[in-house]
Amino acid sequence: MSKKIYVFDTTLRDGEQAPGIHLNVKEKVKIAEQLSRLNVDVIEAGFPISSKSDFKAVKEISKRIKDKSIAVLARAIAKDVDIAGESLKDASQPVIHTFMSSSDIHLKSQFKKSREEVLEIAKEAVKRSRKYTDIVEFSAMDATRSDWDFLCRLFEVVIKSGAKVLNIPDTVGYAIPSEFANLIDYIFENVSGIENVIVSVHCHDDLGLAVANSIMAIEHGARQVECSVNGIGERAGNASLEEVAMIIDTRKKDLDAYTGLNISEIMKTSSLVKSLTGYIVAPNKAIIGKNAFMHEAGIHQDGMLKDRATYEIIKPESIGVTSSKLVLGKHSGRHAFVKRLKELGFNLEGENLEKAFDRFKGLAEKKGAINDNDIKAIVENEIRDVSGYFKLKYYQILSGTNVTSTATIGIEIDGKLHQGVSYGDGPVDASFKAIDSITKMKVKLVDYSIEAVSEGKDAIGSVKIIISADGMDVMGSGISTDVIEASIKAYIDAMNRVMQGCA
């Protein structure tokens, strides 16, 4: 009989650990709500001991999302477990996910613990977690580089202590599929009590094998896959949710498996995570890249015209890719805008809707025809919940050959207008320096990228930047048909996020 594979989403925990990603509470709630629409089984909402903001986000998500399991991470330390339990008080299906390393390299070099000590630590952590919830997941960090027999002993101890889910992480993305399959088989054969728990896998993508290893694990009996939207996560990231989902969906007969995911929400979830994290998706990325369903070669186009199945294994509309040619313009009213928003899957209300409609009107004045990608860019920008401590009022740029670029920027702070003027190495540099002269914040530009949202010379430019402030990397984004304006907005957005402490 076909088996259900549980999807454990770690976008808000491992995903949020990726460098430069700092989501605030409202943004985390938005992503959690979208994950709920996508119908993942478990939302790993955070690591509550790591920050007040994480704790708050978990509490908020637990209050709002009642039909999903909400998991939180806790080291195998009493304090972590207690805070995790506290953060989940309002969750209707709470999961404490506690972990301890199992590989000798981690034990010797990092934790200075013997294997016997690890068994004791894990046992205590699981028992303590069980005081807060019946569903406790235990992860043996760096499992794939651990001694297999020790790993089995450790899993037996945690099962006896009350763990209901055993997670086998490939923490450093080292495993190759055949070896991972052998490890899973070994665990099934040698851990007593394994038949009473769910075996989960959590693969990182350092060698580009996270998804392959996850699928291999499913074929060898794993029932839960831990993954993240767009594959974001530590270093090279985690197994990408959309790839895992669509492999299982496309090859369900061969895998004899299915998920409960609502795959028509995939594209929307991916776009939301992309815009809130600022992590750009490569155009050739499987499933969600903008070229994933484009056919360039003449022979492919010819085949597609005759029968889509010649070169298309997934119907783009099945994952929510819209191909509407409908264009709105400056004469389109609120009704048409709202209708199109709904068709694109956005349910904006109140202030967010007003802001988005104003932006739409402003853009339509400048650009004329507004297509779906423009609308998505507007909405994704408006839904970022960043308080506007610094408000851009105006800017003027002087730039060209044989002149030093100069920027004059007006920013309102607490109702008072401040002006900054600076020259720089190009208009963007001059603008950022002018802003610095007003905010007086010590920040360093770490990354800057620009992407055209739609086609044509008047396409919206979407700028994403990362600044470093007090050792923390913070992302900012801005959109405009004018790339300098988009850059200024992105910089101010990042400053506002620093002011907000990303809380």
Ligand code: KIV
């Ligand atoms: O990669 C890893 O090992 C983890 C654990 C905490 C599960 O993220």
Ligand code: ZN
């Ligand atoms: Zn991980």
